[in-house]
Amino acid sequence: RLGLVLVFMSIVNIWNGYEAIDQVRQIGRLEEQVRDYRYRALFKASEVTAMSQKLNVEKAIQEQNLALTLSQAPPYILYRPTGSTDKKK
Secondary structure (H helix, E strand, O other), X not given: OHHHHXXXXXXXXXXXXXXXXXXXXXXXXXXXXXXXXXXXXXXXXHHHHHHHHHHHHHHHHHHOOOOOOOXXXXXXXOOOOOOHHHOOO
């Protein structure tokens, strides 16, 4: 009887170890999903904020009856090179 109890307890102990490892893996996967969903939510919130700001500007232009239209050309980026040949004497 004692041998049977020892075998049973060792099987339960081994099964418990494998179950704990499986739960740790599952926790890791769920944490990664939560992190992914959080980044997606932040991205969507920033998109909504950007669209909201653009719409607010357009609405203000229309309310004030200004004859402004949105530019179809991309903005120009102006910069001055900082090389050694451009320095003043």
